[in-house]
Amino acid sequence: MVRLRIIEDYAYENNIPIMEKEGIDFLTNYIKEHNIKHILEIGSAIGYSAIKMALVDSNIKITTIERDEKRYKEALKNIKDFNLEDRINIILEDAFNVDLEESFDLIFIDAAKSQYIKFFEKFKKNLNLNGVIISDNLDFHGLVNGDYETYSRNVKGIVRKLKNYINFLKENEEFKTEFINIGDGIAITKRK
């Protein structure tokens, strides 16, 4: 679809880390196969993944949170271009300040990589009993499973936090996780 191409190009030109093809294809197939209808996304960026998820089925409803105003505005414009404003509710706010009452079939965590445990702990109460939490970028460009010691302090910090998150998921007593080596590394987490 041409309009999706335009969003992809904008993301590339402006260094916005939208999901890559393999990852987004996996996510949208998962949504289709599991008949997922109600989605919460943490980290909208310019709305690309939210739009792709909404296009899977016309009964899908998405709440998505973005703290960066410029990205939020771009996302809003993109969502309107697709006439999806009735099905995608985008909130301009830091996710840690957002309190939701609803529960979701899928919570997609794709925001600040160093805060994944906190996002998980905050929003797990909004997950349906049979719901799933999907986390993106667990391999962080190959660095989590590779050599990252020569990188900047900032990158090293992120990689260590992601490793902590992976251990947190592996050792979790309440949830079980399947790690999938697709795209930039995806985790699929469900209640035990």
Ligand code: SAH
């Ligand atoms: N899901 C998008 C990409 C998201 S990139 C896609 O694939 O199309 C990650 C986004 O999360 C960034 O735009 C960043 O501003 C946002 N973000 C990071 N931490 C956040 C927080 N605490 N609350 C809300 N948004 C956050």
Ligand code: MG
């Ligand atoms: Mg991502």
